[in-house]
Amino acid sequence: MATRFKEALNSGKFVITSEIGPPKGTNIEKMHHHIDLLKDRVVAMNVTDHQSSVMRFPSIGGCLAIKERGGEPILQMTCRDRNRLALQAELLFAYTRGVRNVLCLTGDAVPVGDHKEAKGVFDLDSLQLLRTIRLLESGKDLGGNDLDGAVEFCAGAIVTPEANPIEPQLLKFEKKIEVGAEFFQTQAIYDLDNFAKFMKFARQFSVKILAGIVLLTSARMAKYMTENVPGIFVPQNLIDELAAAPKGEALNKGIEIAGRMIAALKKDSVCDGVHVMAIGREELVPDILAAAGF
């Protein structure tokens, strides 16, 4: 049975997803608040999996909270913290609890996070995880054993259209499609011309692409992202625009920019939708959508 999210992807309508960052701790009130705020505004919500290698409440837990509150979750799964047994087990569990969408990620490196001495696992990579999902769907596990009850997922992956150099990433993008990725949520994009170029390449394949929209909160943050976050490039004119905003207005400017980008992507049908990431400021997503005319 197709998931709500998959139906939306196939409907040809412009699909909007967003992201929920689970708490560091057991106080899940704010996460619940964000879920309630967004569950009817977006088609589905990703729950991040120890994003930036920072230990947090698990993504599967966030997904169950979304289900309980009537939303549609996308389980983010990284290969950093679990070996192939644990990854498969979690997929079985997620399926029995009605979680039907999975985003497969390699995961950030351990030393960038807050448990710098931990053992990174990376038993599988994102491609192998995608392939594993398709295998579990066929009723087998990675060891070649029969399953008593299979799974069925809408599985996706990410791609970084601004990566430098881009060629190896595009090659991996193709490989991800070959092993069964149905949709892609991209790393943050800011340069629409560059993104259009990527989309020209991506349109050769029958996969759905949701452009990653990350809220810029100030000129300083924009500059920092460009200089320090791999695969993110904020053009100078956007940094200037944020810097020129009156005092105290930079955040609103960031919301306006994000809204403007979403509207432009939709107007020209550049891609199949957007994935909005407000990174801890999920309560601002409705404002971003309003600025985009939704």
Add this chain to the structure above:
Amino acid sequence: MKSITKQKSFDEIKEQLEGLDKVYVIGCGTCATMTKTGGIEEVQCMKDRLQELGKIVTGSTVIPTACDEMTEVALKENNGAINSSSCILVMSCALGVHKVSCYIDKPVIPALDTLFIGLEDEPGNFHEVCAQCGHCVLGQTAGICPLTACHKGLLNGPCGGTNKGKCEVDITKDCAWTLIYQRLEAQGRLDMMRKYQPPKNFQATPRPRTIKIA
């Protein structure tokens, strides 16, 4: 093959030697000499520091190659000084420490940390090239080992963290997969990288590994 080592902090050495007051020091004339961690000079310097600390150094030797059969002979030759010591401090890679432990009943203490098996790319600069995984993939990766040179040991191409050809964890280090891509492209063999690589067999040779050569 070269064993690349680094000297432990003197505090850690001191801690390991607690309650062991008579020390016999062994260096190694091969890898540890080359990495300046356990050659004649370093052994002398270690002796001086131990004495400053109030330890009695009963003797020392630099064995030509601490990990080979000559170690047993060298230890016998120095039997007296070794017998009167309460422990042996070994300034060689872990292989030498193991070898010495085979012949001596006293505590054998490593003074070095063994980092990796590596190559010297320019004088004084060593880098790890092989993690001894037991099933070599270099044929598909243009001679660059992704298990060793990629921080995440990825087999199917670069992660999203690569930036301007550098690695996510260390911007001074080239991204292994960018290098592999470039080399395969230059060789006209990009098809190697297009091929899906299945999960690796991490038990190709289960640990501890042993092999019998007929």
